[in-house]
Amino acid sequence: MLKESGFENITIGPAVDTFGGAIGEQSARAFDVFAYAFLATKPT
Amino acid sequence: MTENLSVDPEALRADVRDKYRDVATNPHGTFHFHTGRTLTALLGYDPVVIEAFPDRAVESFAGVGNPFSSRDLQSGEHVVDIGSGAGFDSFVAATAVGDSGRVVGIDMTPEMLAKSRASALAMEMSNVEFRDGLAEAVPVDDGWADVVISNGVINLCADKRAVFAEIHRVLRPGGTLQFADIANGRPVPPEALRDIDLWTG
Numbered sequence: 001m002l003k004e005s006g007f008e009n010i011t012i013g014p015a016v017d018t019f020g021g022a023i024g025e026q027s028a029r030a031f032d033v034f035a036y037a038f039l040a041t042k043p044t
Numbered sequence: 045m046t047e048n049l050s051v052d053p054e055a056l057r058a059d060v061r062d063k064y065r066d067v068a069t070n071p072h073g074t075f076h077f078h079t080g081r082t083l084t085a086l087l088g089y090d091p092v093v094i095e096a097f098p099d100r101a102v103e104s105f106a107g108v109g110n111p112f113s114s115r116d117l118q119s120g121e122h123v124v125d126i127g128s129g130a131g132f133d134s135f136v137a138a139t140a141v142g143d144s145g146r147v148v149g150i151d152m153t154p155e156m157l158a159k160s161r162a163s164a165l166a167m168e169m170s171n172v173e174f175r176d177g178l179a180e181a182v183p184v185d186d187g188w189a190d191v192v193i194s195n196g197v198i199n200l201c202a203d204k205r206a207v208f209a210e211i212h213r214v215l216r217p218g219g220t221l222q223f224a225d226i227a228n229g230r231p232v233p234p235e236a237l238r239d240i241d242l243w244t245g
Binding site: 001002004005006007011013016018019020021022023024027030031032033034035036037038039040041042043044 | 074075076077078086087108109110111113114115196204205208209211212215216217218219220221222223224225226227228229230232
C-alpha cells in the first residue's frame with residue numbers, strides 16, 4: 001500500500017513483540033501480531 | 045481513491061476516542077497493551093531523553109513500536125506526528141529537532157489534546173504544537189513536513205489509503221515517512237474485520 005501511495009525506498013525493521021506480557025498477548029499470538037518500524041520516502 | 049471499507053469510519057473513530065480518552069485520563073488503568081515508561085523501555089527509546097520528561101508526558105504513551113529506530117531526526121526538521129496522543133513521540137521529536145525545528149502533533153481525542161498541550165507548556169517546549177484533526181484530513185499545509193511520524197495509529201484507521209495519501213500530501217518532495225505499527229502474520233476472518241470492538245482490543 002505504501003508503494004501504491006507513491007512512496008519509495010521502503011524498508012521494514014525487525015518484528016517487535018509489543019504485546020508480550022500484556023493482557024492482549026493471547027489475542028496477538030492468535031493472529032501473529034507484531035509491531036514493525038517502517039521507513040519510506042516521497043520521491044523528489 | 046475509494047476503498048471498500050470493512051467498518052464504518054466514524055463508528056470506529058468513536059470507539060477509538062473512548063479507548064484513548066481512558067488512556068489519557070486514567071493512564072494507570074488496565075489496558076490490553078503496555079503503557080508509559082515500561083513501554084518506552086520495552087521499545088528501546090533513549091533513556092537519557094525519556095528520564096528528563098515529567099511523568100505526565102510519558103504515562104499515557106501507548107505506541108506499539110519506536111518510529112525513531114529506523115532513522116534519527118535531524119536538527120531543524122519539520123515533523124508531523126499523526127495521532128500524537130498525549131504527545132510523547134512529539135516531545136521526543138521536538139527534543140531531537142531542537143529550537144530551529146518544529147513539530148506538529150495531530151490528534152482527534154480532546155482529552156489527549158488537552159494533556160499534550162498542558163505537558164508542552166509544563167516542559168516549556170515552544171517548538172511543538174498540537175492540532176485537532178484526523179489522520180485522513182491532516183490540518184497541515186502541502187509539503188510543509190520534512191518528516192512524518194506515527195506510532196500505532198494507522199492500524200486504527202478504516203481508510204488507510206486515505207491516510208497515506210494525506211501523509212504524501214504534507215511531506216515535501218524527498219521527505220521521509222517513519223512510523224511504527226502492527227501487522228498480523230495470519231489472516232483475520234472477515235467477520236472479525238467487521239467487529240469494531242476487535243479493532244481496539
